[in-house]
Amino acid sequence: MLRVEPELKAAYVANGTVNLTFSHVIDHGDASRLAHHAAECAGSQQPLAFWQMHDLLFARQAQLWNPTPDLLLGWAEELGLDRQAMSSCLTDPTIAAKIERIDQARRAVGVRLRPSFALNDTLIEGALPYTGFVQRLAELGVN
Amino acid sequence: MKVLAVLLTFVTCLSACAQPPAPTSAPPTATTAPAAIIVATATLAPAPVTVVVTDTAVAAPATDWLTTVSVVGDYYVLGNPAAPVRLIDYSDFL
Numbered sequence: 001m002l003r004v005e006p007e008l009k010a011a012y013v014a015n016g017t018v019n020l021t022f023s024h025v026i027d028h029g030d031a032s033r034l035a036h037h038a039a040e041c042a043g044s045q046q047p048l049a050f051w052q053m054h055d056l057l058f059a060r061q062a063q064l065w066n067p068t069p070d071l072l073l074g075w076a077e078e079l080g081l082d083r084q085a086m087s088s089c090l091t092d093p094t095i096a097a098k099i100e101r102i103d104q105a106r107r108a109v110g111v112r113l114r115p116s117f118a119l120n121d122t123l124i125e126g127a128l129p130y131t132g133f134v135q136r137l138a139e140l141g142v143n
Numbered sequence: 144m145k146v147l148a149v150l151l152t153f154v155t156c157l158s159a160c161a162q163p164p165a166p167t168s169a170p171p172t173a174t175t176a177p178a179a180i181i182v183a184t185a186t187l188a189p190a191p192v193t194v195v196v197t198d199t200a201v202a203a204p205a206t207d208w209l210t211t212v213s214v215v216g217d218y219y220v221l222g223n224p225a226a227p228v229r230l231i232d233y234s235d236f237l
Contacts, residue, residue, distance in 0.1 A: 008230070009209060009221075016208050019222035020230050021215075027235040035236040043219050047212035050219040057236040064237050102217050111233045118231040142228050 003115075004130040017142045022054055024102045025114060028065075034090070035064050036099045038072040041089035045081050052079050 005020075012018035022039075026032045035057050043050025056075050057064065063071065069090050076086040089095060106116075109123060116125045119136055128136070137143070206223070213224040220229075 005232070012228070013222040013226075014209050016206065016223035017226055018228045018230050019208075019213075019220050019224060019226040020232065021218045021220050023218070023231050023233045025233050025235045028237040032235050032237055039236070043212075043214075047214055047219055048210055051212060051221050054236075061236065098217055105217075106233050114234060116233040118229075118233075120229055137228060140228050 003127070004133060007130050008133060012137065012142065018137070022051075023106050023111075024099050025106060025111070026099070026103045027114065031065060031067055033096065033099060034067050034069070034072065037090055037095055038076070038086075040095045040099060041086050041092070042076060042079060042081055044089055044095070045085060049079055049081055 008018065009020070013020055024036045024039075026036065039050055039053045039057060042053035053075065056079070060075070069087070072090065073083050073086055077083050109118075111123065111125070113125045115127055116123065117128075118124065119140065124136075208222045211222060211224075213220045215224070
């Protein structure tokens with residue numbers, strides 16, 4: 001996760017000058033897959049819930065090293081999502097295929113390191129402080 | 144003779160008083176027609192525009208981009224889908 005994401009959201013996403021896309025990177029095998037799967041399943045119920053689950057997954061990252069479907073079903077319920085639909089979705093092969101497809105897409109554009117991000121078509125690898133984002137965005141005409 | 148004069152006066156008065164009173168106003172057609180034109184003109188002329196500014200008219204609700212999510216291909220995009228800058232975060236949750 002971008003460490004500066006909350007600041008970027010408040011300063012740029014909120015005013016409509018920047019939009020944010022999350023692209024799955026599978027770096028830790030099945031544990032990663034299950035976490036990404038949970039985010040996708042939340043989004044399949046409500047698009048906004050993808051981002052709510054995204055925030056929850058990062059906030060509770062320490063619990064994700066040995067995740068269980070039951071743990072994630074409980075989190076889905078916290079977000080007001082349908083547990084039964086979530087349970088079915090967690091074993092949906094089309095969602096698993098989508099996550100693999102997204103992971104392949106990031107490899108195709110050359111993302112090898114984390115964190116990595118792109119501002120429009122410019123790929124930037126490595127951490128960047130908030131001031132660095134402000135400078136890059138200013139170069140794109142966004143203040 | 145005197146009686147005859149009185150009778151003559153009476154008869155004269157009867158014929159004169161039988162005449163309808165002379166009109167004191169313009170004929171009805173003269174007043175009705177111009178009035179109709181005026182009304183038509185007033186109706187066809189552009190009505191004056193009065194803009195009333197109120198709080199509800201000015202304060203259009205702003206979009207809450209932090210709760211706006213669009214589905215673009217395989218991705219859930221948070222914020223203004225027409226924003227000039229697209230930021231992609233490539234991350235694992237672990």
